[in-house]
Amino acid sequence: MGIQFATSQTASIIVLLVTLIMAALVLRRRYRSRQALLRRVSELEALSAAGRAIVSAELDLMQLCRLIADEAGKVIDNRTFQIGLFEDSLYEILFWRIEGEERETPQTFDLRQNSGIVGWVRQSRQPLLVHDFEREMNTLPARPRYVSDTPPRSAIFIPLLSGEDVIGIMAAQSRQPRHFSEEDLRRLTILANQAAAAIAHTRTFEQAQKRAAQLQLVGQIGRQVNGQQDLEGIFTQAVWLTRETFGFHPVNIFAVDEITGEVVIRASTRPDLMEHQLRLQPGQGLIGSAVSQRETIVCNNTTKDPRFVEQVEAQGVALKLPAQAEIVIPLMVDEEVLGVLDVQSPKLGVFGATEKLVLEALGAEIAIAIDKARQLARQREQAWITTAQLQVAEAVGHTDDLDIIATTLVRLTPMLVGVSFCALLVWDEETAVYRSAALYGADQELAEAFHQSHLAIGDWHPLDAVHVSHLPLTTTQPPPWTVNLQTAGEDLLPQWRLWPIISKDEILGIIVTEPLEETAVSANSQTLERRLELLQNILQQAGYAIERARLRLAQQEEAWVNTVLLQTAEAVNSLIDLNEILDTLIRLVPMLVGVESALILIWDAEKQHFRAGSGYGLSAMGQGLIESLTISQDEFLKITPQSGDFLTPNAAYYAIELTPWLQKVMGTAVVHAFPLNARGQLVGVMLVGSNSENGRTFSNRRLHILNGIAHQAATAVVNHQLYQEAAERDRLEQELHVAQEIQASLIPPGSPHIPHLEIASYWQAARQVGGDFYDFLPLPDGKWGIVVADVADKGVPAALFMALSRTILRAVAFSRQNPAEVLTRANQIIDQDAQSDLFVTLVYAIWDPHTATLTYANAGHNPPLLLRQNGHVELLKGTGMALGVLPDVKITQKTLCLHPNDTLILYTDGVTEAVNANYDEFGLFRLQNTVQSVQKQPATEIIQAIMTAVRQHAADTPQADDITLVVIKHRPTESAPNPHNQ
Structure with missing residues (x-):
């Protein structure tokens, strides 16, 4: 019993102890949580206080960056700390501390070649925490750019974000690995966000202040520069005032040489450059490039720009202070480049957007001053020139x-x-x-x-x-x-x-x-x-x-020449016969010009030679000889052009050495040839004899007379040719009219009355006469032959071949009842009688009204279109070759039965090959659709519908081929006469 009590007491004690321990642990955890919460609150209060201090600070940019660094030291270890801002491709460090020791700032770095981690953070807009550079080097998104014997082991890089832009970087580094934690990153990120807003605000305010102040200075410089009236004074004041005002050196002004186009130095704050009289070609170096490109060139790192190296080599001057940055501004007025303002600096990245704006405004002021000085100089020069010109004008x-x-x-x-x-x-x-x-x-x-x-x-x-x-x-x-x-x-x-x-x-x-x-x-x-x-x-x-x-x-001579030419024209206009006109003209030449011989030759363009016209001063034998022979251009041996090309419509006259036989005819070895030109063509030549050896016998007055006579002769020849051409055209028109009447008489005047058929026809030649035809032939036993044909040509040859083909076909058809035999025999006769290369395609069908059958043969013609009453369409394809191609052809025939209201369309290719402006043919498909749409209409209306569709398709495109249409409808009860052809 005692033992049990003791055991129970021990267990209670153990339970009590466990309870006490657990309570202690809970109390400890609560204590730690409270301490962490207190630290977090303290940290947030510190960050909030830092943010308020940063945002409320009214400091310049450098002081603000120092304040940000001090506030950052309250939340993280910032013994090695950096704040830098971006300007285009440059990174400018405004605050830099390494192991507690501050470095001189600002310092500028060019990120174009190797941007490193800074460039990655700018591009990605993400912060970066590096626990250990040595272990993480191969996994970093970018490698560090620095080279140091004691590089950092850990670091934090945070982008400074203003809206959508990364304006800079805040970075903390340490030589100890894993020195920074995620908490450090979080705290510094909060501070960076507040700092970015303050920096952006301060930066904008400073830029606005700086720009306003600099623009005010630009106005002052402009007023001083514009007070100068000579260019040298403007150039000198501009460079020195720019240096004194903005602190840049050297400052140069180059002008564009108006003769060579080179860019020449006119003023500089470096006297040694002026001594060398530097000259650059457009496009050479930064300065020449600004001239050729007509725009401002900003180079914030000259060591990276090959154009600067080219420019330095061209200068040939040892630069005591090599420029690290340079801006070149073209001086322009009304799109004309007058020169350039060249401003250099020994510091990297000094020419930002504000500097560019201000210096461009200064350049505009300088350009205006230069232009005003030039205009004033021009006005003075123009006044002097005007006075001198008046003196010359008055004197002469x-x-x-x-x-x-x-x-x-x-x-x-x-x-x-x-x-x-x-x-x-x-x-x-x-x-x-x-x-x-x-x-x-x-x-x-x-x-x-x-x-x-x-x-x-x-x-x-x-x-x-x-x-x-x-x-x-x-x-x-x-x-x-x-x-x-x-x-x-x-x-x-x-x-x-x-x-x-x-x-x-x-x-x-x-x-x-x-x-x-x-x-x-x-x-x-x-x-x-x-x-x-x-x-x-x-x-x-x-x-x-x-x-x-x-x-x-000259007026006196011109009046005399005009009188002579007028008399010549009157003499020509009073005559009609060409020989009389040329005789009159050629006799005027010796009288007016004083030469001993003259001859007019008329050019035969078809035979490519000259034939004799009228002559003067020729011997009787020479006149007979020249009239009996023709003369080619080869007869003229040596040609000395006086104007233009030999015997062309643009020529004036030529000295020509004649062949021996022509020398005897003309009585001289050298003649002057005056081409007879009219309507842009050579129609002849007038040869004027001369005894002069040098060919300089004609003054302007004589040349005017000779050219006038040549023009009159050319006009007479052309008028004669035009008269002959007109007469020939009238004759051809008359012949074509007769041929048209004859051909029209061969076309049936109307559609005949054929039992059980309703027939309509249409025929239209593309020219006055054509090669299409159709015909209806009454045959024995009440049968009828129906023909639609197309000769493979147009015009008169086709019309003649059409008449021959029609005559042969009629002669053969009346003695034969078989279409294939008719076409075979007709082909034999055409091949024997026809001497041309023409041929004819045709469809010949025989209608038997007793059996309502149609037997047909096709000699290479367009397949007829058979439209059954039920709407089904059949093409009656060809059964043989065109007639007149080969002496022996094989032609077969087919027979079909026409049911009531069946429609047969016979046509030539002028229907289906009618084209519009886009060369799109009417085609068989459109023909089929048109016929189907009016299938139940009479034959006449079917033809009208087809021709309406063809005309609408072709629109304004002229008819290129003959058109023939024959429409046949089977009407078992048809007894009245059929409609006439269209």
Whole structure:
């Protein structure tokens, strides 16, 4: 009993102890939970306080980043800590602490080549917790970019998110592995979200302030720059004010050379660059690229841009401060690039969006100032040029004396243009030489040699080139009048410049000077351009004056020529016969021009040779010889073109060396040939004899007369040809009309009365006559033959072959009752009698009204369409070859029974092959559908429905082939006459 009590007491004690232990454990767990909760609350309060401190702070960006780092130190270990922001491809660290020691900031890194973990976090927008770099290196989404002897072992990288953008990175690192936990990541992420909002706000505010301040400075710079009136002052002030205001160095301004197009340095804050007179081609380096691309180029890391390297090599200057960043802004006004503003910096990534905006605004101000200065300079130059032009116009505009005009020109040109030598050569069209007119800037010996010289084409090759091209030319070859001088021509001037005087596309003279470039060594391109403009005006005024001086004589000559040509036209119009007209014209040539012989040859285009027309000054034997022979183009041996190509509608006239027999006929070895052109075609040639060896016998007046006579002769020949062509057309039209009437008479005037059949027919030729036909042949025993045929051609040949085929078919059919035999025999006769390559396809059917049967044979024709009363459609396909192709053909025949109200459609390919504008044929399918839709209608209405459908399908497309239709309906009770053909 005692033992049991003791045991029970022990058990109670054990239970009590267990209960106490469990209670203690519960109390301990509750205590720990409370402590964790208190720590969590404390942590949240700390984060909240940090967030409020960050958000409410009114600091600049650098101070804000330091505050964020300090607040981060309250929630995690931040002895190694970093805050960086993104700007395009650059990463700028604004706060950087390594093992408690702060580094100098900001520091900028280019992420284009190797962005590392920072780039991955930016792209993925995800935080990254690295417990141990050494163990996790191969599994990381990106490798660290840094190279260090004591790299971190663990780290946290958190993106700073502002809206949809990652504006930067917050990172904490440690040299101890597994130093950061998920709790650290969570706490720092909360802080990073609050920090990102504050950074974005501060950044935006600072950028706005900076932009406003810089734009205000840009306005001040613009006002100072615009106060300058000369370009050099604008360039110099612009670069130095930019450097002083924004602190960038070097600052350069390049201008575009108006002559070469090169980009030339005009001002710089680095004097050594100005000493080397740097020149770049468009597209060369960053500066040249900005000019060629016409847009701002920003390079925030020049070491990564090959264009910067190319630019440095072109400079050829040892850069004391190599630029790390550069922005090049084209200076443009009205889409014209005037130059570039080149701003450089020894720091990476300094040219952000704000700097770009501000410097572009500055560039616009500089461009406007440059343009204003250029316009002012142009106005001054234009005023001077206008005054000089008025002086020239007044000097040469009040006289018609060519000598006074020439003297005035050679004296005014050196004064206004700045040359020391000037000579004027005037073109004499009558003698085809350049006559010396006036000279300035030469000694007596040179002046005498000049005034004694007359230069023909070929005497001075540079003059020849200018005479032909009408373009200025510079040459080192001295003119012929300097050849015999004691002082050689090359010693007088090293180069000679020839300026053509042009009026109405005709050269009137040439002014000879030294090149303007030689007289303006120190002048800029604008000065040279001004002199060229002034000289062009002098040349223009000279052209007007010389033209005016010659106008009086030209008007007199023109009046005389017009009178002569009018008399010639009146003489031609009073005659009708071509030979009389040509005789009259050819007799006028010697009277008006003074040549000894002339001959008109008429071109036979079909036979490709000339035949003789009228002649004058030919011997009796020569006249008979020329009339009995034809002349080919090969008879003309040597041709010297005076204008255009030989004997073409665009030619003027030619000097031609004749063959010996033609020389005897014309009495001269050389003649001038004037093509007779009309309606863009060569219709003949007028040969005018000449005793001149050089072929320069005709002045403009004589040429006008000869060309006028040639035109009258050409008109007479063409009118004669047109008359003959019209007569031939009338004859052909009459013949076609007769043929049409004959062919129409061969077509049945109406459909005959055939027992038990209702018949309608339609025939329309594509031309006036055609090759389609149809026929109805009464046969013995009350039978009827029905024919629809198509000759494989159109027009008159088809019509003739159609008449032959119809005649043969009728002759054979009346003696035979078998369609196959009829076609076989007809083919034999056609093959024997026809001499052409034509053939005919046809369907020949014999209707037996007693048995209501139709026996037919098809010789290569379109298959007839049989529409049964029940709507079933049958094609009666061909049973043989077309007639006229081979001498022996095998043709079979078939017999079918027509039931009441059955419809048979016979047609030619003009129906099914009718096309529309898209070349889509009407086709058998449309024909079948059309017939089925009007099956119960009379034969006449069926034809009307078919032709309506064909016309609607073809629309405005002209009919290309003959059309023939025969519609047959079986009417057992039919006794009345059938409708007539359409």
